[in-house]
Amino acid sequence: MLNSIRIYSYSRCATCRKALAWLQQHQIAHDLFDIVETPPSREMLRGASKQLASRKLLFNTSGVSYRALGADAVKAMSDDEALDALASDGKLIKRPFLITENGSVLVGFKPEIWAEALLR
Template sequence: MSSALRLYSYPQCGTCRKALQWLAQQGFSVQEGTLELVDITQQPPSLAELTRAFEALGRKRLFNTSGQSYRALGSATVAAMSDQDALVALAADGKLIKRPFAITPSGAALVGFKPEEWQAALQS
């Protein structure tokens, strides 16, 4: 596992900016090597990372249901997908993934930004 927190975010996402600000207050920094920042639209999480998140958090938490990509697919289409097809779709289009999406140094996945949830995951 990496010693840095990998954060998949979108620069125009307000929740992502809040998460970055909170992480900076917690001592995470790109310059210090404790934070790896990735644009989720340019480089979505890998199928392996998404599979780990799926197993830990469930399918529903992974989808950005308010995003354009999700609306373009339609909730009925997403609901009809097999789990494997859903994971492949998520890996192909970062805008389908709820943001921010993070992989902790221990390999745990975090989706969306809930400070108390992130605090607990980053302390373990």
């Protein structure tokens, strides 16, 4: 259980900026982390992977780091190898990456899903 919402963002990401503006507009307090400088821990990523329908949802498939690895290489990774890769390169992680106070994970920014999860 966390004390506050944690959001991992990249300052040059337009989607991240939209998500941060949305949080501010809705006056939702959060702790902000640079996903490149301070990526989510391996344990956070493991928890996220268990919540999501597919580990592929954790990957920023349109990013340079993902393309450099290659989709086939990522598919061939074991779960542990995938978690190691994600934890070591924040640009591989789908962003923004948000962990709610109750530990639920949101990846990417879809206002309707964020509203459902955060506006109660």
